[in-house]
Amino acid sequence: MSVKVIVTGGADSVGRVIAEEFLRRGARVHICDVRGDALRETLAANPEMTGTLANVGNGDDVLKVIYESQRAFGDATILVNNVGIAGPRAALEDISDADWQQTMDINLGGMFRLMRGVVPAMKRNRHGVIINFSTGSTRTRLPMRTAYVVSKAAVESLTLNAARELGPFNVRCNAILPGMIDNDRMKGIVARIAEESGRSVAQVEEDYLKYISLRSKVQPQDLAQTVLFLASDAASKITGELLAVSGNVEWEI
C-alpha cells in the first residue's frame, strides 16, 4: 500500500523535517500550516509536496486540509499531528479564558479534528497510523505552563482512547513526548526565562541539561526518525504507547 501522509505544522521546524523525510522515502505528503510565508517556502523547496494554509484550531480550516489532501492523493494512511502551541506562560490565577481556550482549541481540538477527518477512511481501509505530539512535561509537570501541560495530558488520553477504539480496525495510535528540542521555539523560551530570572541564556541551558540524563537537546531529526519508525511496519504491533524522545528528562525547572 502506498504511503500517504498528512503532517500538521509541516512548514517549519520538526514538522518540516518529518514531512521532508517521508518525501525522501517516496511517500506522498500533504502538509498544513498557519503561516503562509513558511508554507509557500516549504512547498517551493519540495515541488512534489502539497499543502493547505490552515489553522488547526478552526474546524472549517481542518475540513479544507482533509479535502485538499484527498484531492492530492486520496485517503491518508498516516496522520502526524505535530502542531502544538506553547500557550500562556503565567501563574494559574492569571490565565485568561481566551488563552486557555486557544491552547485547548489548537493543541487538543486540532488533533481531534484531524483524527475525526482521517479516521473514517482508515477504518474502511483497515489500515492507518496516527502519531500525536505531546510533551515530556506531562511527566515532570511544569509550573507557569498549566494550559500547555493540561492540553498535552488530554492529547495523551485522546491517543490512548483512540488506540483502544481503533485497534480492531488495524489503526494504530501512539504519542511522542519530546524533551528540549534544539529549535527556535525552545531558544525563545530559554531566552525569556533568562530575562525573567536574571541568568544568562547559557546558564539557563546548562541548568536544563543538568536534569537531562543524556545531557543533550533533542534534534528535530531525532523526532523524525521516531515518527518514521512508528509509521513503519517495524512498529506494526505498537499502539497505545506514549514514547518519550528526550534523553530522559528527569526534571524541569
Ligand SMILES: NC(=O)c1ccc[n+]([C@@H]2O[C@H](COP(=O)([O-])OP(=O)(O)OC[C@H]3O[C@@H](n4cnc5c(N)ncnc54)[C@H](O)[C@@H]3O)[C@@H](O)[C@H]2O)c1
Ligand atoms: N520545542 C520544544 O522544545 C518542544 C518540547 C516538547 C514538545 N514539543 C511539541 O512538539 C511539537 C513540535 O514543536 P515545535 O517546537 O517544532 O513547534 P513550533 O512552534 O516550531 O511550530 C511548528 C509549526 O506549527 C505551525 N503552527 C503553529 N500553530 C499552528 C496552527 N494553529 N495551525 C497550523 N499550524 C500551526 C507553525 O507555523 C510552525 O510551522 C509541538 O506539538 C510541541 O508542543 C515541543
